[in-house]
Amino acid sequence: MKGEDRIETKINLVALSGSIRKQSSTQKVLRCLENFMPENVDYEIYNVIENLPHFNPELDGDQPPEEVQVYRELLSGADGVIICTPEYIKGVPSVLKNALEWLVSSAELYTKPVAVITASGNGENAHQSLQINLSMLYANVFEGGALLISGADSKLNEDGEFVKNEVNTSLKLLISKLIEEINKKESY
Numbered sequence: 001m002k003g004e005d006r007i008e009t010k011i012n013l014v015a016l017s018g019s020i021r022k023q024s025s026t027q028k029v030l031r032c033l034e035n036f037m038p039e040n041v042d043y044e045i046y047n048v049i050e051n052l053p054h055f056n057p058e059l060d061g062d063q064p065p066e067e068v069q070v071y072r073e074l075l076s077g078a079d080g081v082i083i084c085t086p087e088y089i090k091g092v093p094s095v096l097k098n099a100l101e102w103l104v105s106s107a108e109l110y111t112k113p114v115a116v117i118t119a120s121g122n123g124e125n126a127h128q129s130l131q132i133n134l135s136m137l138y139a140n141v142f143e144g145g146a147l148l149i150s151g152a153d154s155k156l157n158e159d160g161e162f163v164k165n166e167v168n169t170s171l172k173l174l175i176s177k178l179i180e181e182i183n184k185k186e187s188y
């Protein structure tokens with residue numbers, strides 16, 4: 001498929017959140033990304049990450065738990081993935097790490113374009129650590145595909161929007177780079 005045709009091709013994006021807190025800034029970030037999605041993008045936030053059982057290789061046989069099957073199918077159908085996370089005790093929150101461990105054997109993220117946003121107090125350690133985790137899954141965290149938003153909470157207003165234009169510009173750029181990466185892959 002070439003240039004103009006590709007622009008209209010439907011793109012499926014799935015987002016994962018590293019926080020399950022109801023008023024979470026991470027989830028606000030994921031919701032505010034909806035404003036930056038082109039019309040041809042179907043964007044779904046997987047918001048039942050806490051229902052995945054603790055990863056156990058013994059459960060990961062021919063018939064893994066149903067929640068895991070649904071989660072894997074969702075990611076399998078995604079052209080690209082967005083992960084937004086806070087930092088907990090200098091690393092990736094266990095709920096997100098657990099969700100990633102379930103993808104080791106099934107490889108849904110293998111070569112898949114993945115955009116990473118760390119929205120935290122500081123967040124540098126989780127940002128780095130998550131990218132190391134994703135490299136073990138052979139996910140494609142492309143150039144310009146990782147954004148660290150330190151002090152995220154104080155930058156969001158009551159409507160869950162970033163008050164600073166520079167953050168919105170960075171988020172918009174991240175989404176456009178993700179879509180560019182997906183289109184690049186489709187055209188191979």
Ligand SMILES: Cc1cc2nc3c(=O)[nH]c(=O)nc-3n(C[C@H](O)[C@H](O)[C@H](O)COP(=O)(O)O)c2cc1C
Nearest residue numbers: 019021024025026086087088089090120121122123
């Ligand atoms: C248990 C716990 C540990 C935390 N550890 C860190 C940390 O190591 N580094 C950091 O930058 N922020 C840390 N924070 C702050 C959170 O990352 C910050 O409050 C973030 O905005 C929470 O994300 P959420 O609003 O999406 O739930 C921690 C918060 C909690 C509750």
